[in-house]
Amino acid sequence: MTAVQKQQQKPKTAITPTREENFPEWYQAVVKAADLAENSLTRGCMNIKPYGFALWENTQRALDDKIKEVGVQNAYFPVLIPLSLIAKEADHIDGFATECAVVTHHRLSKNAEGKLAPDPDSELTEPYVVRPTSETIIGESVKNWIQSYRDLPLKLNQWGNVFRWEMRTRVFLRTAEFLWQEGHNVFETADEAREDMKKMLDIYADILENWMAIPVIKGYKTEDEKFPGAVETMTVEAMMQDGKALQSGTSHFLGQTFSKSADIKFQSRDGNIEHAWTTSWGLSTRSIGGLIMTHGDDDGLKVPPKIAQIQVIIIPFLKGDNDDSIVDYCKTLKQNLKSQGVRADVDMRELRAGDKTWDWVKKGVPIRVEVGGREMDAGQVTVTRRDLGKESKTTMSVDEFVAQAQSTLDDIQSNMFETAKKSVMDRIHDVDAIDAARTFFAGNGNGFVRMDKTLWGTNEFNALCDEFSLSPRCIPLDTPDKVIVGKSY
RNA sequence: CGAGAUGUAGCGCAGCCUGGUAGCGCAUCUGGUUUGGGACCAGAGGGCCGGGGGUUCGAAUCCCUCCAUCUCGACCA
Incomplete structure (x- = not known):
């Protein structure tokens, strides 16, 4: 074989397949080539390797600094939640019931075949749920921390892991266990809580855009896409190179949903006993997947300088x-x-x-x-x-x-952001009717469509979503009369 | 959980159709020559061919059955 023949055989790119050839496989190949993570021996979970974990640590550090600047304190609550407790809020448990891992025994012993198994004599009187999120246990706990309006606001954040038994998993984007922070804030008034939801969303946008160089669209979730138990959900939506949306951080105004189910009350300035108003907000290791799919090319990963190890x-x-x-x-x-x-x-x-x-x-x-x-x-x-x-x-x-x-x-940091921003902006398509959206997606259009909000929820709209696996991504803050629709991760 | 595909050395794959002692490339180790965008030569080590059962004188190969992984759906951050 001559050197020339060999040269021709060699892949032109470090990663195969290329993004164009097969985006999902390209993604997996980059994760591997950059030594970020691997599938774990535990089903649906990932082993985050040091180079990948460093990206998370740097993101984490920046976000931790920012939330502390607005008065949030870190705390920690258990990974196991009593079943009765998580079941107290109806909408909430409806949203999570199908993906809860449940702990039912507290001991192993050898069974008749001599194999280690849950000891039948150790069954718990009340099962524990491995937390899929912590609204309930934090609510039930902090109600004892609050008596007076003087105890408010109470702003808590927990860095930790949660577990959701997913049907189909993908490294960083959807794993059964993932790392995140979950903030849980408690306020005296609805207005304060609503403002807090917006403030935390702004912090997410700041981290994603200015640290991870991932452009985002800030907006409200539609009624059907809200967090289970939330009155309002805000989101930062990013667009990946394949045109799919990645919900990259969410902030919820929970109203009095959880303060009523957990009975979080305080004595107000005029002496009455009132239920508090709460928010919750989370950003996860999923954002690392967003980083890969926003910046990566056919030679692998590109890390924005601010979070580069x-x-x-x-x-x-x-x-x-x-x-x-x-x-x-x-x-x-x-x-x-x-x-x-x-x-x-x-x-x-x-x-x-x-x-x-x-x-x-x-x-x-x-x-x-x-x-x-x-x-x-x-x-x-x-x-x-x-x-x-x-x-x-x-x-x-x-x-x-x-x-x-x-x-x-x-300069690299801003170039990466500007390049990504332009790419996203070029792929948001304004359409004036459902048919125009159908034409776009039927032609394998890469990106989002933006349409009149009044179209949302119509039969035509729902049919379009079914046909192309679309969902409303958000009602953008800068165009509140429009809804953005796309495929998503 | 539905549909499709794949499980063979650390990684990527061939072999299977048509059963007969386990192969290739990369990586690893040794020695030598090299060195500015993936070096070359020579040698070496490394496998319960995903698990279990069956057919057969004989199974990576045929049959059954589990399990796992991947892609696409449904569900979801």
């Missing part, structure tokens, strides 16, 4: 001559970048430089720096931006690079 990866090109001095040069560069607040690392693995390069391309590190004898002798570095690809490869003085590194990262 490694912002600049330095790859030494060693030939055996001046190896020690090249390594020193790289380490000095790393230190200089760190002193500029840049998260940098030198790839010292015993691999060929070309292999390292591809590895970091697939992992989406924002900036790659190549350093060999040539650069070292000239006091230079060769720099490639992941967002712009290999065409962006340039050689510049090392001092100049270090001085500009932070602003280059800022």
Whole structure:
């Protein structure tokens, strides 16, 4: 086989299949190639690997800072919820009943075949539900923390995991167990609670757009898409490269639904006993899936600098001559970048430089720096931006690079957002009638349609949704007389 | 839970139709030559062929039956 033949056989892209060829398979391939996560031995669950978990940690850190700025305190409640307690709110349990894992025994023992099994003598008098969300247990708990209007508002957040027994799972996008934060705030008045719902949604939009560089549409959920038990649900909807929607964060005005079922009461300013008004709000590891499907390309992941574990990866090109001095040069560069607040690392693995390069391309590190004898002798570095690809490869003085590194990262961050934003905006199609929407989706249209809100709920509308597996995504804040419709994850 | 597909080495796959001692590529390990966008040569290690049952002298291969995974639905963040 000649070198040319071999070259032709080699895939042109690091990821196969390409997005165009098969988007769902491409997604799986990126998760694997970037070493983010894998399917767990536990059905429907994922093992989040260190490089993937770092993305979550950085998102988590940014979000945690922001919610604390608005007076939210972190707390923790148990993963097991007494069945009777979660069953107290009718709409809520109707929404979750079909996907609850239930704990019924408290001990294992060997059965007749000598196999370990739940001990029949250890059956619980009351089963526990593995939390699918914590409105009920938090409500039942905090009612004892609140007596007076002076105890309000009470703003609590829990970082944790929840479990929903899903029929069909997909890494990050829909797993039986996922990580998230769930905020649960309690207020004196309905107005305060409604404002809080909006405020927390704004924080989600901020995190998604300015940290993860995922453009979102803020809006209200339609009646049929609301959280079970909510009076109003707000959402931040993102659009993936295949045109499907990803609900990326939700914030709920729960009215007095849960304060009545849990009896959360307080003595008001004029001495009356009143039920409180509550909100809840959540953002999950699903957002990592959104990050992949918003920014990834046929060479793998692209990570926005603000949440990248490694912002600049330095790859030494060693030939055996001046190896020690090249390594020193790289380490000095790393230190200089760190002193500029840049998260940098030198790839010292015993691999060929070309292999390292591809590895970091697939992992989406924002900036790659190549350093060999040539650069070292000239006091230079060769720099490639992941967002712009290999065409962006340039050689510049090392001092100049270090001085500009932070602003280059800022530029990558905003370029990734603007690119994604334009792509989303170009794929929101205004239609004046159901037929126009049908034409769009029948032609395999990629994206959302935006139509008059009054069309929602009509027979024609429902038929359209059935025909193309569509759902109303939201009633956008900026066009409150319209509804956005699309396929979704 | 419906429809379709797939389970063979760490990963990706061939072999199955037409039963006869387990193969290929990548990865791993050894040695050597190399080195600026996925190197090359030589050698080596690594498998209850998803589980269980059946047919057969003999099963990765045929039959039954579980289980798991993936894609598309329904349900959902």
